[in-house]
Amino acid sequence: MGIIAIQSYLIISLFLFLMGIFTTISRKNIIGIFMGIELILNSSALNFAAFSRFSAHNLEGQLFSIFIIVIAAAEAAIALALMLSIYRRFGDIDADKLDSLKG
Amino acid sequence: MEFINSHLLSLITFIPVIGSLFVLAFPRDKANLIRWSALVITIIPLLLALVLYAGFDRSTAGFSHTAGIQFIEKYTWIRDFNMNFFMGVDGLSMPMVLLCALICPICILASWNVERGVKGYFFLFLLLETGMMGAFVALDFFLFFIFWEVMLLPMYFLIGIWGGPRREYAAIKFFIYTLVGSVIILLVIIYFYLASAPHTFDMTELAKNNALFGNRMICWFALFIGFAIKVPIFPFHTWLPDAHVEAPTAISVILAGILLKMGTYGILRINYTMLPDMTAKMATFMAVLGVINIIYGALCAMFQKDLKKLVAYSSISHMGYVILGIASFTDEGLNGGIFQMFNHGVVTAMLFLLVGVIYDRAHHREIDGFGGIAPIVPNYSFLAFLAFFAALGLPGLNSFISEALVLLGAFQKYRILTAVAATGAIITAAYCLWTLQRIFLGKLNENYALLPDITMTEAVTLIPLGVIVVTLGIYPHPVLDLMKPTVSFLNNLIIHMKL
Amino acid sequence: MNVEMKEIVFFGVAAMTMVPCFFVAFSRNILHSAFALFFTFLGASGLYFFLDADFLALVQLIIYIGGVLVLLLFAILLTKNIDNIRSTNAVAAKRAAAAGVVTAAMFGVILYAFLASGWPFRHSGAGQYPAVTTKALGKLLLTTYLLPFEAISILLLAVLIGSLVIANRSVK
Amino acid sequence: MSMKTFIEQYGFMILLSPLLGSAITGLAGRRIQKKYGARPIGLIACGSVLVSFIIALAAFAAVAGAREGEKTIICIVFNWLSVGDLRADVSFLFDPLSSVMILIVTGIGFLIHAYSTEYMKGDSGYYRYFSYLNLFIFSMLLLVLGENLLLMFIGWEGVGLCSYLLISFWFSEKANAIAGNKAFIVNRVGDFGFILGILALYSLLKDKIFGGGLVVPVAPSLLSFRFLAENVHLINNIDIFGVSAATVICLCLFVGATGKSAQIPLYVWLPDAMAGPTPVSALIHAATMVTAGIYMIGRLNFLFSMSGTSLNVIATIGAATALFAATVGCVQNDIKKVLAYSTVSQLGYMFLGMGVTAYSSGIFHLVTHAFFKACLFLCAGSIILGMHHEQDIRWMGGLKRYMPKTFLTFMIATLAISGVPPFSGFFSKDEILWQAWKTGHQGLWLVGFMTTGMTSFYMTRLVMVTFYGENRLHLRPSTDDRHDHDDHHRDGVKESPSSVTMPLVILAFFSGVAGFIGVPAALGGGNHFEHFLMPVFGHHAVAHHDPMEYVLMFASVAASLGGIGAGVFLYRIRPELPDIIVSKIKMVHRIVYNKYFVDEIYAFLFVSGTMLMTRVFASFDRYVIDLFVDLTAHVLRFKSYISGAIDRVIVDGLVNGVAESFLFSGSQLRKIQTGRIQAYVMVLLFLVVLGVSLVVILKGEV
Structure with missing residues (x-):
């Protein structure tokens, strides 16, 4: 029972979370950014599940993870639609080109 | 009829303003309708002034409700500041009201060919007349100050808009100069209000218990400077030539004819009655200023190239006689001073109208620009000769009587000063004749060979003034008797109060 | 050494979750990173199993891999034009450095939080945790968490319509 | 209705008629002249003067006829001024002095009016001329009849005005206007x-009478002559600036007299006054106006006799002027200029007479001078008419043959002025010289004596040059453009028509006869003139027959005959001699000819002096005071600029600064808004x- 403790889950989710952030920031492609976000969401869902298992001992944590997953799915749909329209409009989906909001 | 009699003064004062509202109502393009209605509106106060003149009692002297002041109208106006609508006329203001009522219709006639903004012009003009009339008859200090300001504003616009090339500069200079003066006067008014026991603005009350006021010298000087700017007295006079040169004819007639008298009227009405002891002390100071005015004005006039500026400086010189007269505290001197105020009003009005006539025809006022036009315009030159000779104080015309009286009165008190003032007559004669000679006599200047003689309207403005100049010269009683009781009252007020 | 079979599998699953992350982050080809993502999600669902959250793991599999990842692939295939896929995915060095800094900073902060919390080892209390969680989750979902459940359904509906509208409208 | 009451009621008509005449011709003259030509205007003008002449005669008769005590008749019209203690009525005083004066004024005035109807014929300003002339008669009468000083002053300046109008009558010529x-x-200046x-007199009397609490009848008219005559002694012991009041007042009044009667300091205007038409010179600048000064001194003789010093001053100035003017008169070439200087000189005589308190002799000389000087001027006028407006005697000559009547009258007047016995000049001039000697002014007598010689000399020169010798009209250089048409007129010099010569004859007759009214006792005459003026001038000690009077009489006759002889000799027998003499004393001649450059000195001292002063004052006004005004304006504007700047720099600066910093930082921050999403996440x-x-x-x- 040694290592399947909450610490390891925390470390895994932390790792996932950090890689998620790294990907979101460094990727030039919008889809890359989207992947980073998915990783972050996963890491948080994992965390919820881990805590629900190890400390809260009730299922609410898991329930919350489910919510996160559902939202992630919704978000993916929207992201896809946006990407399609951006692609059609701008011709490519390079994040740097989309700076019309530049100050 | 009874209503008119009891409210004569306020009628005379406010008819022009009410009339000006009618003028505003007329459509803009009916210039003639506006002109004629303006004329009628100014004729009514003239008639009322004649009624006033007829009903004026020439025997009472003094400065209180019972004696001296007649046609009193007194209504409480602002209760808690004890300001009341108090109007009355006495020997001092009666000739001035007459002069004002006489000059205004003549000026309306003189501004018959104003083309630009006719409605605005006549509205402001009628407002101006109310201001002047009110200032002369107001006996409540606050009311006096209000009319004093009402008189100032239209003047600024009339010069500023309808004036000559440098009108803005002249209008602003005039406005600020006079405004500074009136601000100083306002300070004194307030001081008097606070210093008087039952806080009052009523001039007669203030005069009665004027012993209450402290730092009398400063008050006297403040009032004197405030009014001196208007007269104008020597150091404060530089606004006059500019304002005159730039003002349209009718306005410079009003400015010289009536507004200058406002200053001396103020000194007599306020300085004399409210600070008699100070006035007595400062008599020599005033006399010296008067003589400077005479000599300085005459010499400057001689140098001018522009005819209107020459006449402006000549009015400074003539007003010097008024100052010398009122500073002499003798019956002859004071009577002469006030009579000179009336005469000078008539004479300069005539002179400025003449300048206006020639300016309308030749569009320039250079004295040397003309030459030998007497045979071409005989009527005009006859009137011009009459006016200029009246200006240089030829005996038999009205100015001589007032100047002689002033000199007779002043000689008793200031021997050398009056002698110097008498030399003024020589210089005045010199520049008047020299101007007449350069314009009317000598070789004919070709480009004025077919100068048209004076028209009907111009004649109607000039001839009444000419008649007055001559008749008052021969028989001065009609105006002179008005002021005698008040003058003797003022004189012994100063002499007895002399500390 | 007495490391049990369970812990080894756990290690495997953990590695399967963490290692592809590098590919997701650094790979030049967007497709490769997509596939890497597939393995990460798979690893995650494995971890859920370890947490006895069986329903959750399945949901993860179905929705994340079945839904999200498929959409992702759709997006990649629709938007990439074959020839310049490489360039679009290149990770600008300067940006990576910045990202690295931020990540390290985040790592530092969270690590500090871990350490400051004393890092108590707490093992999984066996027994109180139901093996099959679906029924309990369902009950929980429809009783105490009915409101979020309804809100989520509305959200999904809105998303459904929204994405259709966005996709169509932009054509004009 | 006795003559006296008639005068009291209608005396003012004497003034009214010329005033009406001048008003009618002046105002309506142009239309009358256009419609009916010049005649009616001449008639109206002469008529009005005639009416006043008749009333003057009546007044003279009334005064002469009146009993000893009431020789003065007052005609009060209305109260002109009554202000404070000053009361001046418009009222007229008919007494022996003024009745004599009005006789001269209206008599000679009428003759000159008749003369000028002819002389001014064809002049476009005909109506204007007569209106001014009538106005002059009115003002002169006002001066003479005025009952108080103020009224006299009005007449005084009125005459000045008319002389101004008439001198510059042909104003199209710039010189006349100047x-x-x-x-x-x-x-x-004189009136100053x-x-x-007047001021000094009035203020002193007022102090004395009202200050001193004297009981005085109802408000007296302080300046009226009758009141002055009685009360002037009151100011006897008062001093002004250390000098006795009477002297100061008399000297001031004398300054006025010199201005009006052209004595030494203020005579410069009379020679230039010849620019006016000749009848004007005759009436105003010979007979009437210039005598105003002498009349004034005569009228205020009680005041003048109070201060000896002023009388001496008057006498000396009179004598000096007489001599000075005579010298200048000898060298003038313009006939009117010669007569002008001779007038100044004769006026000097009158002042000498007044100065030595021989008032009646002064007035007597005034009367006789009026006749023969008017006659001389009118003769000059007819010569000028005859010679077609040529005034320079050098181009005349031999007019005796062409204008016999003018020549004859001119001769009589010349003899009169030179003081040849039977004629009037002798009696009046000799009377003055004798009085001068008698009252101890021997020096002044000598000056007077020399002047008599010179007078007769320059008059004879005038006669010889103009009337004898050949006509030199053709020698005249026809440079001046006025007379380009004169060639065919050259020999057409003809006698003037009768209406011109008739007044000449009358005047010549009077200048011959007038002397007899004042024959001195020494010559057996009753000296009626002096006797007549007795009530005005008081009684003189009846001079006993001092032999010296005869000696002086012979001396003065000898002097005048000598003058005539010299004149005849130089200009008739040896006409070339004068040129030789002139060439010898070139410098002196030039100085005297140019009137000792007095005009130029005055012009330089006073005219350009005042011009300089006006320039200084006007520029002082424009620059110094306006400088202050504009300075304050600038200072205010500068202050407002400063406060504006302060506002702008500091206050605005702060505000802008803040705004700018925001802007700046904003622009920097903007860079952060790169638009790249990851950048946001990173931040x-x-x-x-x-x-x-x-x-x-x-x-x-x-």
Whole structure:
């Protein structure tokens, strides 16, 4: 029972979370950014599940993870639609080109 | 009829303003309708002034409700500041009201060919007349100050808009100069209000218990400077030539004819009655200023190239006689001073109208620009000769009587000063004749060979003034008797109060 | 050494979750990173199993891999034009450095939080945790968490319509 | 209705008729002249003067006829001024002095009016001329009849005005206009003295009478002559500036007299006054106006006799002027200029007479001078008419043959002025010289004596040059453009028509006869003139027959005959001699000819002096005062600029600064808004890190 403790889950989710952030920031492609976000969401869902298992001992944590997953799915749909329209409009989906909001 | 009699003064004062509202109502393009209605509106106060003149009692002297002041109208106006609508006329203001009522219709006639903004012009003009009339008859200090300001504003616009090339500069200079003066006067008014026991603005009350006021010298000087700017007295006079040169004819007639008298009227009405002891002390100071005015004005006039500026400086010189007269505290001197105020009003009005006539025809006022036009315009030159000779104080015309009286009165008190003032007559004669000679006599200047003689309207403005100049010269009683009781009252007020 | 079979599998699953992350982050080809993502999600669902959250793991599999990842692939295939896929995915060095800094900073902060919390080892209390969680989750979902459940359904509906509208409208 | 009451009631008509005449011809003249030509205007003018002449005769008769005590008749019209203690009525005083004067004024005036109807024929300003002339008669009568000083002053300036108008009558000529100006301004300078005299008199009397609490009848008219005559002694012992009041007042009044009667300091205007038409010179600048000064001294003789010094001053100035003017008169070439200087000289005589308190002899000389000087001027006028407006005697000559009547009258008048016995000049001039000698002014007598010689000399020169010898009209250089048409007229010099010569004859007759009214006792005459004026001038000690009077009489006759002889010799027998003499004393001649450059000196001293002063004052006004005004304006504007600048720089600066800093930082921050999403995320996370670390640091451990 040694290592399947909450610490390891925390470390895994932390790792996932950090890689998620790294990907979101460094990727030039919008889809890359989207992947980073998915990783972050996963890491948080994992965390919820881990805590629900190890400390809260009730299922609410898991329930919350489910919510996160559902939202992630919704978000993916929207992201896809946006990407399609951006692609059609701008011709490519390079994040740097989309700076019309530049100050 | 009874209503008119009891409210004569306020009628005379406010008819022009009410009339000006009618003028505003007329459509803009009916210039003639506006002109004629303006004329009628100014004729009514003239008639009322004649009624006033007829009903004026020439025997009472003094400065209180019972004696001296007649046609009193007194209504409480602002209760808690004890300001009341108090109007009355006495020997001092009666000739001035007459002069004002006489000059205004003549000026309306003189501004018959104003083309630009006719409605605005006549509205402001009628407002101006109310201001002047009110200032002369107001006996409540606050009311006096209000009319004093009402008189100032239209003047600024009339010069500023309808004036000559440098009108803005002249209008602003005039406005600020006079405004500074009136601000100083306002300070004194307030001081008097606070210093008087039952806080009052009523001039007669203030005069009665004027012993209450402290730092009398400063008050006297403040009032004197405030009014001196208007007269104008020597150091404060530089606004006059500019304002005159730039003002349209009718306005410079009003400015010289009536507004200058406002200053001396103020000194007599306020300085004399409210600070008699100070006035007595400062008599020599005033006399010296008067003589400077005479000599300085005459010499400057001689140098001018522009005819209107020459006449402006000549009015400074003539007003010097008024100052010398009122500073002499003798019956002859004071009577002469006030009579000179009336005469000078008539004479300069005539002179400025003449300048206006020639300016309308030749569009320039250079004295040397003309030459030998007497045979071409005989009527005009006859009137011009009459006016200029009246200006240089030829005996038999009205100015001589007032100047002689002033000199007779002043000689008793200031021997050398009056002698110097008498030399003024020589210089005045010199520049008047020299101007007449350069314009009317000598070789004919070709480009004025077919100068048209004076028209009907111009004649109607000039001839009444000419008649007055001559008749008052021969028989001065009609105006002179008005002021005698008040003058003797003022004189012994100063002499007895002399500390 | 007495490391049990369970812990080894756990290690495997953990590695399967963490290692592809590098590919997701650094790979030049967007497709490769997509596939890497597939393995990460798979690893995650494995971890859920370890947490006895069986329903959750399945949901993860179905929705994340079945839904999200498929959409992702759709997006990649629709938007990439074959020839310049490489360039679009290149990770600008300067940006990576910045990202690295931020990540390290985040790592530092969270690590500090871990350490400051004393890092108590707490093992999984066996027994109180139901093996099959679906029924309990369902009950929980429809009783105490009915409101979020309804809100989520509305959200999904809105998303459904929204994405259709966005996709169509932009054509004009 | 006795003559006296008639005068009291209708005396003012004497003034009214010329005034009406001048008003009618002046105002309506142009239309009358256009419609009916010049005749009616001449008639109206002469008629009005005739009416006043008749009334003057009546007044003279009334005064002469009156009994000893009431020789003065007052005609009060209305109260003109009554202000404070001053009461002046418009009232007229008919007494022996003024009745004599009005006789001269209206008599000679009428003759000159008749003369000028002919002389001014064809002049476009005909109506204007007569209106001014009538106005002059009115003002002169006002001066003479005025009952108080103020009224006299009005007449005084009125005459000045008319002389101005008439001198510059042909004003199209610039020189005439300037001459008119000069006359009026110089008169005005004189009037300045006159006014001062009145002021001083009035103020002193007022102090004395009202100050001293004297019981005085109802408000007296302080300046009226009758009142002055009685009360002037009151100011006897008062001093002004250390000098006795009477002297100061008399000298001031005398300044006025010199201005009006052209004595030494203020005579410069009279020669230039010849620019006016000749009849004007005759009436105004010979007979009437210039005598105003002498009349004034005569009228105020009681005042003048109070201060000996002023009388001496008057006498000396009179004598000096007489001599000075005579010298200048000898060398003038313009006929009217010669006569003008001779007038100044004769006036000097009159002042000499008044100065030596021989008032009646002064007035007597005034009367006789009026006749023969008017006659001389009118003759000059007819010569000028005959010679077609040529005034320079050098181009005349031999007119005896062409204008016999003018020549004859001119001769009589010349003899009169030179003081040849039977004629009037002798009696009046000799009377003055004798009085001068008798009252101890021997020096002045000598000057007077020399002047008599010179007078007769220059008059004879005039006669010889103009009437004898051949006609030199053709020698005249026809340079001046006025007479380009004169060739065919050259020999057409003809006698003037009768209406011109008739007044000449009358005047010549009077200048011959007038002397007999004042024959001195020494010559057996009753000296009726002096006797007549007795009530005005008081009684003189009846001179016993001092033999010296005869000696002086012979001396003066000898002097005048000598003068005539010299004149005949130089200009008739040896006409070339004068040129030789002139060439010898070139310098002296030039100085005297140019009137000792007095005009130029005056012009330089006074005219350009005042011009300089006006320039100084006007520029002082424009630059210094306006400088202050504009300075204050500039200072205010500068202050407002400063406060404006302060506002702008500091206050605005701050505000702008803040705004700018925001702007600046904004623009910097803007760079952050790169539009790249990751940049935002990065910043976000960075801030989270920052926030947490801050919380940790601040709160110690978590």
